[in-house]
Amino acid sequence: MLSPLIEALERIRYWLEQNLPESATALEPGLSLxxxxxxxxxxxxxxxAEIYALYQWRNGSSSxxxxxxxxxxxxxLDIALSFIEEEKQIQAKLTKHSEASWNDCWFPFSRFQGDYYIVKxxxxxxxxxxxxxxxQEDREVDDPWMVYSSLTTMMLSLAEGYETGAYYLDExxxxxxxxxxxxxxxxKYNPEIDHDLDDD
Structure with missing residues (x-):
């Protein structure tokens, strides 16, 4: 039986195969432990442990x-680690109060421009x-914005979002x-978390 995390990842992959096949085929084979x-x-x-399960499932996307x-x-995984080193090099050139600071316990598994999804x-x-x-503009904060209670609830949310049309394709x-x-x-999946960025 698949774990809830892997089952959700497979649901996302299936949706991409049907709708954005290039994104599905860009997934790299998983790594061994x-x-x-x-x-x-x-x-x-x-x-x-969720991160180990994620990268055993697939080693990210090739592009x-x-x-x-x-x-x-x-x-x-290797690119995630290289981004950590890049962030540390930026930090070393600037003061500790700079917007470019990066906490050593942060691990980025996903990136959009200069923003990251991380686990600690x-x-x-x-x-x-x-x-x-x-x-990107908030590197100095000790407690970045919590968006999901776990990697599993993140993937369950994304899978349902794809399947129900909350995420949809334009023409x-x-x-x-x-x-x-x-x-x-x-x-639904993270009832304890404030999801409204505008409240800040």
């Missing part, structure tokens, strides 16, 4: 032009971690959003 552990050997924190998540590039590593291994959105095969429908879905 030993390959993931080797790549993460320099990451100073333990990542949640940022074919999105698995709406508007965001599903980062291959911890000292001890854990099954789940909330998913946060780190904005040019570009993904559009029904914001009201998306908010309802996200509240």
């Amino acid at each position: 030993s390959e993931i552990e080797e790549l993460l050997s320099t990451f100073p924190f333990q990542l949640p 940022q032009d074919y999105n698995f998540f709406p508007f965001h590039w599903f980062l291959p 590593g911890s000292e001890n291994s854990q099954a789940f971690s909330p998913v946060y959105l780190v904005f 040019n095969k570009i993904i559009n959003t029904d914001e009201s429908a998306i908010e309802k879905i996200e509240r």
